[in-house]
Amino acid sequence: MTAIDLRSDTVTRPSPGMRRAMANADVGDDVLDGDPTTLKLEQRMAELFGTEAALFFPSGTQSNQTAVSVIARPGTELVLEANAHIVHYEQAGAAALSGVQVRPVSTPDGILTAELLAAALRPASAHTPEVSAVAAENTHNAAGGRIFPTSAWDELVAVTSDRGLPLHLDGARLWNAAAAQGQSVARVGRGATTITACLSKGLGCPVGSCLMSNRELIDRARRVRRRLGGGMRQSGVLTAAGLYALEHNLHRLADDHAHATLFADRLRGHPALKLNEPETNIVILDLVGPGLTADTVLPRLADAGVQLVPLGPTRLRAVMHLDVTAEEVGTAAAIVAQVLDTRGG
16 A cells, blocks of 8 residues: 655655756766756746846755855854744754854744844843844744745845844745745745855755745855855756746645645544644644554554654644645545544553
8 A cells, every 4th residue: 555645745756847847957077067957956046036137055954054154153142033944954954054053032932023033133232142133934844834924024024134133034935935925936935145046945856945035145045056066067957947846836825735734624623633833835743632642643544644843742743745645635634634543442
């Protein structure tokens, strides 16, 4: 039996059309001369996000960490939401690579509002660290794919602008936020100093993210990327997948959102679960009841044919993507319910 893999939207495999585009890519040495397909993708991404330039990266983490390096100064703080990806899932990269301390701000829902940010910005003092940059995440992974509301985003941009603080947007799944709100990614990310967007999640590419900003910061980012080992040669083999995805996979993100709603609806009301209201393609499942933990439930789910990931001792995550159908999503929900119903057996 083939498992229904809902661990992440990174598990997708290139479609035959994407593989053909990769195999037929026009390539060159991106470090020496510039790869023609990569240059084409970077130009397209800059156009979509309304920025002067873009730069292709192997991963969103490297893109995020490069952004931190170019907008924040060593020995200062980066303020961001307490459960942000940069805080928990990037190996303390801001400190290790850029000498930047992260300053987590607790929120009830993953949204770093202007009010919360303003409260976290301490008066200047010789005894406290200086804040040199701010970061936000949209959609917020750990908050269940939560969308950063446009009005709240505009207010955050206004506060950072007034304080003279550069603002990084970790938009790994910004495509999903834009699709769910019926807006362009340029509008959703408007006002950010730097923006990261992944191609390897909802868009189904095998690898890759881009960083968007003005030309000066992208020129600096190129040097940081090289320092981190991210200078690639015939990268057009990879970026051709990105161009294909923008043409063929961008429009179908609403399907993943509908599948998340279907999955949650099929499980809502189960006595062993508490679920979020999915706004995009992520469903959070909190296990309730004696003896129910991620460590005990996940192996049983895997044996029954469904793969999820833990986000805590009693919290699981399911992510919808282009490699699962509505029928498979319904089957996965039924299996989850069955495993929880027989947890004592």
